[in-house]
Amino acid sequence: MATTVDQKLLKATKFPPEFNQKVDMQKVNVEVMKKWIAAKISKILGNEDDVVIELCFNLLEGSRFVC
Known part of the structure; x- marks a missing residue:
């Protein structure tokens, strides 16, 4: 249900x-x-949480053109 509200x-x-x-x-x-x-x-x-930091780094480096 939260996704419907978020989409609206x-x-x-x-x-x-x-x-x-x-x-x-x-x-x-x-x-x-x-x-x-x-x-x-x-x-x-x-x-310092290495897992969260590395997740952000991977999202940042995921593609050449970031939206």
Whole structure:
């Protein structure tokens, strides 16, 4: 049931046109982003969780053009 509600909210939400542009990950300094992501996740969770951090890294490096 939560997915139906989420889908309705997603359809009703107006996103800026910039959100439709894909990002070419070859032009992004991924190492800087990895350091920031690891620090932010550690700050939010209160400790360093390698599983969550690696999951985020894998999602980031998954494809060349990220939505």
